[in-house]
Amino acid sequence: MKDLLLFFRDKKSFFTLFFMPIILIAILGAAFGDSMNENSEVSINSFRVGITDQDGSTTSKLFISTLSKSELSEIINVKLLSKDQLEKDLKSRVIEMGIMIKPNFEKSLIKHDNVQLNILKGPNSTLQEMVLENVVLQFSQNYEMNRILMPLNQGKELESVSHQLKKELITERNIHKNSQPITSFQYYAGGMGVLFLLMTVVFLVGSMIEEKEEEVYKRLLVSNLSNTSYIVGKLLGILLMSMIQLSLIILFTSVVFKVNWGDPFTVVMIGCSFILNAAGFGVMIGSFIKREKTFNSVGILGTQVLAALGGSMVPLYLFPQWLINTSYFLPNSLALQMFLKSMAGADFHEIQSGFLLSCGMGLVFFIFALLRMSFERKHHYV
Template sequence: MRPLLVVGGRELAARLRDGTALLVAVVAPIVLATLFGFALGGDDDPPLTATIGIVDDDGGQFPASVQREALQTEELRDVLTFAQYPDEAAAQAAVDSGAAGAAILFPAGFSDSVGEGNGGSVNVIESDESPLAGVVARSMVDRISSLVEARTYAVRASLEAGVPGDQVQEFVEANGAAGPSLTLADDPVSGGQVDLAMYYGSGMAAMFAFFVVGASARSLLVERRLGTLSRIRAAPIPGWTPVVGKMMVGFGLALVSMCATWLSSVLIFGITWGDPLGVFTLILGHAFAATMIIMLLASRAQTDSQADGYTLAVAFVFAFLGGSIVPVYNLPDFLQSLSLITPNGWISAGLTELAAGAGIGTVVVPALVLFGIGSVAGVLAALRLRKGLLS
């Protein structure tokens, strides 16, 4: 342990002396997280609102009942307003201009078709500029689809059971044929349940963890180029000592960086990231995964400049796909699926659930995945390093 502590202490002293540890691990992520928080989050934000346009070419019971139910939903009571438009062109113009965040189009004969058991469908127009309206509109369409499906099956089953055709509608309504109630089941961020100051603060913490560890990986390759690594390995110490020593420093600084960003976000904006034990568990898992991924990249790099390039590319790609820079719900569907191959995506998902009020149990799966990613990357890095830097 003594040689390991000496190497680690030397690495930490060098990082503190040249200022990179303070700048990359503490100053940069806190400053960026604070700027994002003031620009997009904070306590003084106005409440989120959503306007949804309605084109009712049907004139039947469904359009009115769905709107009435939406306005009676507690979480939408002070958020949602409806605007009526005469046709699709007017609704599209309203969405394009920002007058409405989304629009739902009910075709003529929709209610009659559903009542007869023939089914039916509605169309929705969305805008990327108003994600909350899109979430509400999709929830409403899902509700309508559930009602249509339930009513269609109920009518057909009633007819097959011998209920007279002129009594089917009354029979179905008396015995119930409703789908699930209207809820905001989409992303808690887009639904307004999570403060954006917390979301972007955690995103900056997750992204900069890679940069913090990258500095230690780079120094390992610099010492190989300068011959320092060979001199260290010539001493009567295990060959893995310099690698593990630098890895420990990188991991420790990444952990400090993420915790500092967490603390600053709480103190500056007065918000919560959720259960502290759950938050720390996810931070620990992400710091471990980031450390092992960067060490794996370092094991493949030939020069320190190449290691810098690998770190930069992975940090930004993972940050983009994992929601650290752009919320996942704003990405195309195929990119949203890719978010779960990144540690950023898993920590973002876990922290978002915690901040939305979920219990500590929700971090179990994200934490296990983060530690699993780190373990796999660590094993691969060890195998590569044995053939490279340690050979």
């Protein structure tokens, strides 16, 4: 109760944590509205691809034929080259992308090994690389099914298989029957929501550090207040304050910006798990730091870094895959990904693993904070 009273008396912090997220959601949602609009189109300029076929098998020829004669031929200009010429043309930018089909390409597909094919890219060709990677992936996935159905050593059947592979080369499906595209307002409502919840945690944990500097903590120690009661009290204050903040963000964005957060129960569970995770992390950090200025500096920098890595500033799908996998274990990134799944139509069952991970991380942080406070009390305040 003391932490909540102090928070509401601080008008600057109250404005920052309650009104700033709404303002930023409005600005970013409007600014990126077209790029995330479900009706928007992404244009891909045609590009040249050099191919070196070191396998010379029926399958490698089928792959080249599929790539050069399919619907993708409008944007992909295929050119057969030798290995040396391929590398030379890439360096001189005569071609934007290259594909090296290795000698065991066909055997690797038959034996389900790593596909013996390399994609070589030139500068500024990230989008083209994504297109070719998807082509190779879908070719390998469809290959086994068609190989079983139709032997590849017969002319008419080869043509039929080639036609089938071309037809199924690029497909699109939703992972959930109720899946909906994420709008820019939805994305930044979630992104700014988790960012400012982190800032709330930093502010409230800062009061914990301030108590140590102003000798309030020492006076608490001579009372009957236990370490567990102190940590739980701090944690409950952060949880309550954060839930009020999240509720206002959800309510305002739902009414004003028509943001669909998904199933209410799922949204509440995600919010609770994230707040528990972030609060436990904040209290653990607060148990180690004794100077408020130090914590504020670390907290501001840490919040910005977590926000950048967690996708609050830049959409997660623009990150490299290894960074997406790594950021999954950050409290804010984990929460944002669960919120986006909920917005897309997922129910609680589909985010259950993330929910349990988030709660588990929060409890681990809380236990570390409790152990740290017990150690400090025993050795420094005895």
